[in-house]
Amino acid sequence: MPKLPLLFATTPFPTLFFLLILSIFQVISQNLDDERSILLDVKQQLGNPPSLQSWNSSSLPCDWPEITCTDNTVTAISLHNKTIREKIPATICDLKNLIVLDLSNNYIVDLTANNFSGDIPAAIGRLRELFYLFLVQNEFNGTWPTEIGNLANLEHLAMAYNDKFRPSALPKEFGALKKLKYLWMTQANLIGEIPKSFNHLSSLEHLDLSLNKLEGTIPGVMLMLKNLTNLYLFNNRLSGRIPSSIEALNLKEIDLSKNHLTGPIPEGFGKLQNLTGLNLFWNQLSGEIPVNISLIPTLETFKVFSNQLSGVLPPAFGLHSELKRFEVSENKLSGELPQHLCARGVLLGVVASNNNLSGEVPKSLGNCRSLLTIQLSNNRFSGEIPSGIWTSPDMIWVMLAGNSFSGTLPSKLARNLSRVEISNNKFSGPIPAEISSWMNIAVLNASNNMLSGKIPMELTSLRNISVLLLDGNQFSGELPSEIISWKSLNNLNLSRNKLSGPIPKALGSLPNLNYLDLSENQFSGQIPPELGHLTLNILDLSFNQLSGMVPIEFQYGGYEHSFLNDPKLCVNVGTLKLPRCDAKVVDSDKLSTKYLVMILIFVVSGFLAIVLFTLLMIRDDNRKNHSRDHTPWKVTQFQTLDFNEQYILTNLTENNLIGRGGSGEVYRIANNRSGELLAVKKICNNRRLDHKFQKQFIAEVEILGTIRHSNIVKLLCCISNESSSLLVYEYMEKQSLDRWLHGKKQRTTSMTSSVHNFVLDWPTRLQIAIGAAKGLCHMHENCSAPIIHRDVKSSNILLDAEFNAKIADFGLAKMLVKQGEADTMSGVAGSYGYIAPEYAYTTKVNEKIDVYSFGVVLLELVTGREPNSRDEHMCLVEWAWDQFKEEKTIEEVMDEEIKEQCERAQVTTLFSLGLMCTTRSPSTRPTMKEVLEILRQCSPQEGHGRKKKDHEAAPLLQNGTYPATYKHSEKESDNEDDDNFI
Structure with a gap:
């Protein structure tokens, strides 16, 4: 028999009973004390209403008239008719045994984040004492009842994120809500003008009408409301001038961005001594920046980029306030940068690219330890960069291209610095050996400078680098024969230097390399056959001293311009205009x-x-x-199959091989029973699978095996054992989109039809765009967990016999939300020319990187251009935006092959949409759902639109040339990831 605890063994029974009773009372008392603390906190958050005066610390909750207890714990609360006007605090949920909560006959209605639909009932007008009405994030699909004007005591009204609400104007009856303090109607399908009756809202403090389709001018009375503290009208269609008379002197934040506002910035803004944020970007404002704005003592955020502002920058910026964000890029500003931007030591970023600014970078910025980015590209700056800028501890981006900066490359960089763009300057000297310490650098663009010396071995140790551009310099000597860590390298351009010796074989082992330009150097010897293992979108070895046979993989169409002025090269097959290796005659004498x-x-x-x-x-x-007979194969089946693994294995022959990629080989196999063609992707054939390829394989199986959609390639099964992994897909007869647009890597023996004999007409291109958008939209919107692809490009959009598009190659995709895992990626993946700017400096990813890549595909479809242009040393996105800024007509940018048979309105809309999708800031890009809706409106076959004549205004057209691009779609927040410069 077990021994009793010491207390029970030694204490007399009456004493023991007393101790037990005492212990129970202590537990009950402690529990009620905890509940009393919770309820007193609730009372305080409700504003200590007089109706709850019995709630005090000297009595227990069970004695309060509003409280019901069961077994000495609070189980019911009745706050009926207690004149409560505040939101019920969440801390009330800490009452673990609460069963009943009665809030009837008060002044609050909070129906946030339900699925309510239908009309807002007219009877709501009878709640004349209502103080608080929140209908945020529902699915109401009616319009506002006029009876809303009867709520004379209403102080808080929120109707945000009801995008199914029937498009309607702001009710003029809102003007009767004279006690209204808070009005939040973001994304509520508002159209028309802001009613003049708003001048009666004298109590209004917070007004948010952002993300709607409001038109007309901003009423002059809007900035005369003396109690107004927050004004958000961004992402509408407002036009005209900003009212110059400003009496709302309590304003703390103003956001009028992404409209069509014109005229000057009012000097009256300088009178707002409480203003912390002024956002006026993506408008058409002109004139000079008022000097008095720089004197505001509370100013933290000043964003006026993408306007037509001129003159010099007021020199006092940063001197009188804790300035954090200063963004004035894409204007016509001149003069020098203000010297005191970081005087208070809290500046996060300076973005002043694409102006006419000159002089040197202020030395004070070199001492600014808070800086995250400095972007001064395409100005007329000169002199050396203050050394502290390179080493500022939190620096992420340094973008200085297109100036006259001089000096040498720094030997040390900040640990977080991932993007350095200094092309088209006057930097000189060698690459320092200490460059091996730049371990987090992902993009280094130093093109067109005066750098010299050898390419050091230390440069090849940068394990995170994805883009390395050193073209147009004076480098000499041989390249390192070994490459230590360039596993993430995507784009390598060393052209227009004086490099010599052989091309290193090690380049052929870089798994992600798809852009290689070594042209205009002095390389000699043979082209390493190992380069044929790469999947290269761009290869340029022209103007060297190479000799011997071109690797077999490059002897086909698509590489016609890759070997210009290399007369000692030869081919045996293919279509390149080079001499045949077997035709050379040897003089026996x-x-x-x-x-x-x-x-x-x-x-x-x-x-x-x-x-x-x-x-x-x-x-x-x-x-x-023998091995096939005895090695067990695991077959995971996703569709009904009429073949077995043995049939697939025996047909993995050289005759059926149709392609090689960075992660394996692809075979085309005919099913001898159904006659259906199958595509088999073989992942690795080594005894032990490479860890990275194994991860890609698992990702592809995990995602494709669960997706069922007509615009996503169908995975039939996967077959694997210890040494091999096979994915069996439906075969796409017309192969990939890039073959039809650019004629890449043609193998005449494997093509079912010649790309060169068929022009991809405009209706087919539009059909492909819609199909691919449907596939991506399904991944982002309809899957139980959103799926991001991470490598959307024209070569991963496959076409069936009817040119229906399907998204393929999910080897780089990953569930965005996966239980137990963070939403980050270990390294940068994707293809150069398609990679979103933010993806090069952060491992955080979301659906907007797919939107960016899809925007590049849209630009390809419209222009016929490749993602990377050899001739102009710029990617397609940069080129397209340059055409937009120069106000070129759509005829000047569209593909010559579609000019005769396309509808201009449709082409203009797709070009516009491509620009929308490729804006620098992720928050300004549309979602794939929005992209698909715009594409559907272009196509009568989709049932959402009608054919437009060429003279009609296409969606988003502006000034008869280009559409007004989608520049901002989400409210700016304090999260740096949403800012223009981050």
């Missing part, structure tokens, strides 16, 4: 005895090698057959 002996040795050695190889193949085949 000049052939020395030495070479005759060497040839004889090679012939004999070759014969012996063939014999040995044949014997080894026979033995290996026997071993393979």
Whole structure:
């Protein structure tokens, strides 16, 4: 029998009973004390209403008239008719045993985040004492009842994020809500003008009408409301001038961005001594920046980028306030940068690119330890960069391209610095050996400078670098023969230097490299066959001293311009305009005895090698057959199959091989039962799978196996064992979109039809765009957890026999929300020219990186251009935005092949949409759902639109040339990730 605890064993029973009762009362008392603390906190958050005066710390909750207790714990609260006007605090949920909560006959209605639909009932007008009405994030699909004007005591009204609400104007009856303090109607399908009756809202403090379709001018009375503290009208269609008379002197935040406002910035803004944030970007404002704005003592955020402002920057910016964000890019500003931007030591970013600014970078910025980014590209700055800018501890981006900066590359960088763009300047000297310490650098663009010396081995140790552009400098010597850590490298451009020696074989082992430009150097020797293992969108080895046979993978169409002025190169097959290797005639009279002996040795050695190889193949085949009989294969089936794994395995032959990629080989196999063609992707054939490829394989199976959509390639099954992994897909007869647009990597033996004999007409291009958008939209919107692809590009959009588009190659995709895992990626993936700007400096990802990449595809469809242009040394996105800024007509940018048979309105809309999707800031891009809706409106076949004549205004057209681009779609917040510069 177990021993009793000491207390029970030694204490007399009456004493023991007393102690037990005392212990129970202590527990009850402690529980009620906790509940009393919770309820007193609730009372305080409700504003200590007089009707709850019995709630005090000297009595227990069970004695309060509003409280019901069961077994000495609070189980019911009745706050009926207690004149409560505040939101019920969430702390009331800490009462673990609460069953009943009665809030009837008060002044609050909070129906946030339900699925209410239908009309807002007219009877709501009878709640004349209502103080608080929140209808945020529902699915109401009616309009506002006029009876809303009867709520004379209403102080808080919120109707945000009801995008199914029927488009309607702001009710003029709102003007009767004279006690209204808070009006929040973001994304409520508002149209028309802001009613003049708003001048009666004398109590209004917070007004948010953002993300709607409001038109007309901003009423002059709006800035005369003396109690107004927050004004958000961004992302509408407001036009005209900003009212110059300003009496709302309590204003703390003003956001009028992403409208069509014109005229000057009112000097009256300088009178707002409480103003912390002024956002006027993406408008058409002109004139100079008022000097008195720089004197506001509370100013933290000043964003006026993408306007037509001129003159000099007021020099007092940063001197009188704790300035954090200063963004004035894409204007016509001149003069120098203000010297005191970081005087208070809290500045996060300076963004002043694309102006006419000059002078040197203020030395004070070199001492600014808070800086996250400095962006001064495309101005007329000169001099050296203050050394502290390179080492500012939290610096992420340094973008200084297109100036006249001089000096040398720094030996040390800030630990978080991931993007350095200094192209088109006058930097000189060698790459320092200490560059190996730049371990987090992802993008280094130093093109067109005066850098010299050798490419050091230390440069190849940068494990996170994805883009390395050193073209147009004076580098010489040989490239390092070994490459230590360039596993993430996507784009390498060393053209227009003085590099010599052989091309390193190690380049062929870089798994993500798809852009390689070594042209206009002095490289010699053969092109390493290992380069053929790469999946290159761009290859340029022109104007060197190379010799020998071009690797077989590059002897086909798509590489016609890759070997210009390399007369010693030759080919045996394909369509390149180079001499044939087997057509060269050898003059036997000049052939020395030495070479005759060497040839004889090679012939004999070759014969012996063939014999040995044949014997080894026979033995290996026997071993393979034995292995196939005994190695277990695991088949995971996603569709009904009429073949088995043995049939697939026996058909993985060279005759069925149609392509090689960075992660394996692709075979085309005919199903001998159904006649259906299958595509089989083989991931690795080593004894032990590479860890990275294994992750890609798992990702592809995990995602594709669960998706069922007509615009996503169908995965039939996966077959795997310890040494191989196979994915079996439906075969897409017309192959990939990039073959039809750019004629890349044609293999005449594997093409079912010649790309060059068919022009991808405009209706087909529009059909492809809609199909691909449907697939991506399904991934982002309809899956139980949103899926991001991470490598959307024209080569991953496959086409069936009817040119229906399907999204393919999910090897880089990942569930955005996956239980137990963070929403980050370990490294940058994707393809150069399609990668969103933010993806190069952060591992945080969301659906907007797919939107950016899809925008590039739209620009390809419209212009016919490749994502990366050899001729102009800029990517397609940069080129497209340049055309927009120069106000070129749509005829000047569209593909010549579609000019005769396209509808201009549709082409203009797709070009506009491509620009929308490729804005720098992720928050300004549309969602794929919005993209799909715009595309559907272009197509009568989709049932959402009608055909437009060329003279009609296409969606988003502006000034008869280009559409007004989608520049901002979400309210700016304090989160730096949403800012223009981050």
